[in-house]
Amino acid sequence: MRRPTISDVARQAGVSKGAVSYALNGRPGVSESTRARILAIAEELGWRPSSAARALNGARAHTVGLALCRPARTLGMEPFFMELISGIEGELAARSYALTLQVVADHGQEIAVYRRWWGEGRIDGAILIDLHVGDPRVPELESLGLPAVVIGHPSESGTLLPVWSDDGGAVRETVEYLIALGHRRIARVAGLPRLVHTALRDRAFAEACDGAAEHVTVHTDYTGEAGARATRRLLSSPARPTAIVYDNDIMAVAGLSAAQDLRLDVPRDLSIVAWDDSPLSRVVRPPLTALSRDIPAYGGHAARRLLALIAGDSPGPFEDEAARLTLRGSTAPPARRGPGTPRPAAATGGPRRGPGKPPPGGTGGSRR
Amino acid sequence: MRRPTISDVARQAGVSKGAVSYALNGRPGVSESTRARILAIAEELGWRPSSAARALNGARAHTVGLALCRPARTLGMEPFFMELISGIEGELAARSYALTLQVVADHGQEIAVYRRWWGEGRIDGAILIDLHVGDPRVPELESLGLPAVVIGHPSESGTLLPVWSDDGGAVRETVEYLIALGHRRIARVAGLPRLVHTALRDRAFAEACDGAAEHVTVHTDYTGEAGARATRRLLSSPARPTAIVYDNDIMAVAGLSAAQDLRLDVPRDLSIVAWDDSPLSRVVRPPLTALSRDIPAYGGHAARRLLALIAGDSPGPFEDEAARLTLRGSTAPPARRGPGTPRPAAATGGPRRGPGKPPPGGTGGSRR
């Protein structure tokens, strides 16, 4: 029941190991008739080259490594990761490359994983995601000499190959759209401030609003709960925003619910924009205006560049398409202040209410 | 700049390759002092064992394979997969096992992938998910002799090791709860009918309802859109259900929106239960009553059993905890028919309306 080796094939065919190797790899050195015979026997025996034996001769491992540094629950809730992985995978599979995955707790562990994989010859390259400001992984991978693509902005990718999309442009487009609708107080519920793309969005958001609208940015950990909390705080402030831009879709949905709890109508009293479109944005009411991009394609680009790097090419930095604003029902011109104004009591607190049970009555006025 | 090999360490230490191998693997055959010296030198040179060379000597590949057979978008939207993978990963990482992932289009491709991985010695075992009725992968993996754990019911897992949870029991608990609340017409929006767990839930649902409540099951492809469509159809039927159980959370959220579009109040006019809890269920209004389970732990159990299998043990089938009903705001006793009844016109069609814009006016009555 042992797996057949090249020697088994050679014995069956009555030739030497070397001849079999030539035949199976399509190299010159055997006649066409012998080659056909060897191929047939290999097929019949169900022979497969041992990846270990191949790798031992300096060949590539034909594997790419990806370490993810986020807790299980967050990962699960972010369609981004699965779509990205799926896109990476599609490209790798087409070239018979495998993807090896590991979920780690922090950057220290992540570096240790890459060090081990590379040291053991398990991977030919790596993909770095969630780039931080001053990310320790960058100099580490540089010194290891491990071919790597960074999904993140070139300003922080060092000598590693960056693949990124223009978050600043997408922010500007969004802000301009909201301002054109008439919004003059815009808030942003952002993700982790240490992530490079958060910082870039922060800056672009401030610049785009400057002079045209009041603006404020609140940072969170990307969870729905944090998004809801930030939303409640924003909406209960004296100068509450008429539009909020969220850094992911789960927070946008949570924000939508929080606003509706406060008896605000979306989009009449509050416009909402989500970053990274997903089926979720289409499924809630109203469906969310969102910044969409083709995430699997994004991953595919990264994978393709990494394979080029591994092959010895020197592909240049790659800027993918920026996210495009997909208009849906959650954005509209702001209503003049009137019946839609929340009752301060409901907005600012008192004892925590049970889920989805605002006090009866109230001044909420007609809802559409 | 070449990676140091065992020979480099041996030369530095002034001993033979064999001695180094004994020292580094903690086997007897070298004195403690020599061992310490060799270890120090290996550490200093940054030596790592080549996984290829190890594997060549019949050692394990220290890798587990997982092929996912779903389109990118669906995968992204299902927190289940990422949480499962994360749980599997956690267990594997603790034993220094790697997880190799591939996204495939169909079972044929999936089988080919396992065949290749196993033939090439890339993996020591596999995890099968999304078990189908009469799944072709089961006999295939059996004949390959590849150690495998099936995440799915023992009735269809052949001689492969099953890890499952009692979906039937969870369905019964849910139905009993709904009946106790007073529901007498219960619908279920189910997933793909060819999946084993769908079939089991179907049967358990029918049995639990039988005699106590009218029941109907509609099958979908798990997407939010299909969930919304099924919900609209159910709610516009003459004998509309007062409670709907959904097979995943994205469909439940979509169903919630669809019901609200029809001017139904959840939970007054319709109770909703989601399968597989996720942050999403907590974030919408009202928050959804859901069947929760610890999915990372589920994956962890599967991984642990697979490692035992690989190690040569014969662990028995493992039944994980059944999902538990987590009560939230989306379930309540059904209201007697009254103001909440949908206007047939809005329910049954006419031209498709824009997103979230039901016609103004109407008989919808007061909303909370």
Next chain:
DNA sequence: TGCGCTTGCTGAACCGGATAAGTATCGTGA
């Protein structure tokens, strides 16, 4: 003192392929 046993190490074979170097066979042109 001599025997056998343990300890601590060396040398070599081996895993399954890739590949460089060597060799036998054949056809061809001078």
Next chain:
DNA sequence: TCACGATACTTATCCGGTTCAGCAAGCGCA
């Protein structure tokens, strides 16, 4: 008819570990 070169292989070596047989030194014991 012989030299030459191409063709079609074989042989041997290598990759980086593991492992087994062998061996010398040291020790206890009769």
